[in-house]
Amino acid sequence: MSDDPISDFTRRSVAVEEVEKTVYVAGAGPAVVVLPEMPGISPDVLRLARWVRDAGFTVHVPSLFGRDGAFPTVEGGREVVRRACVSREFRAFAGGGTSPVTTWLRGLARQAHAECGGPGVGAIGLCFTGNFALTMALEPAVVAPVVNHPSLPLDDPGGLELDAADARAIRDRLDRDGLTVLAYRFEGDRWCGRERFAAYRALLGDAFDGRVLPDSAANPSPPPFFADLVGTPHSVVTAHLVDASGHPTIRARDEILAFLAARLHPRGERASTDG
Helix, strand or coil, X not given: CCCCCCCCCEEEEXXXXXXXXXXXXXXXXXXXXXCCECCECCHHHHHXXXXXXXXXXXXXXXXXXXXXXXXXXXXXXXXXXXXXXXXXXXXXXXCCCCCCXXXXXXXXXXXXXXXXXXXXXXXXXXXXXXXXXXXXXXXXXXXXXXXXXXXXXXXXXXXXXXXXXXHHHHHHHHXXXXXXXXXXXXXXXXXXXXXXXXXXXXXXHHHEEEEEECHHHCCCCCCHHHXXXXXXXXCCCCCCCCCCCCCHHHHHHHHHHHHHHXXXXXXXXXXXXXX
């Protein structure tokens, strides 16, 4: 696999409270924010974003770390992780609370909703950004959060990347508006194990729909960053997805697209996606 030129997306500079970040935008219809996974906006993340686009949404992919479109290597990925873990924008370890970058992401969702219309915005978090999709639900425009294999905090398997006030506010918002959170992980994932999902369930109750795939469903030949540094089945709909019709990871992708469609297309209309 080689780098992705991202030539079929429009590259924008988006400002939220005077902080500017690059966002790649494509498609038409209600907005969905697809967050990058460590170590950045990889070709696999862009493949997911294109599936979302082709399902009838305007996809927004913000650049938060790494080199946009880069194939995830061991050397490059290690340096991106190091920088992200010491960045003021992220709270990678227990006790840090909610990552400040989520304030910017909520602003992005607000702007995307104003531009794209519809009932609201979807958010798909992945790995390092997994929980960000849930925190974005503090923004009223976000009505369809998808939390994929959330890895933060890195040093607490049963921790949540949330401070206490935000955790209560998210729980109350989901209860008040009748929202649910769709989540995925692999059974043997050491970065997002059963303790993490149990913590989400304890906080959110039945609003948390956590789904677990067997390790045998993971792509056995992911990019080097995932094979050598992640070292465990992890990325359900990106690096460890097997693009074959009827495969468990493809079914997970289709469930995510159906979840977005149910929330964001009032009449349940969405384009079909080839498996």
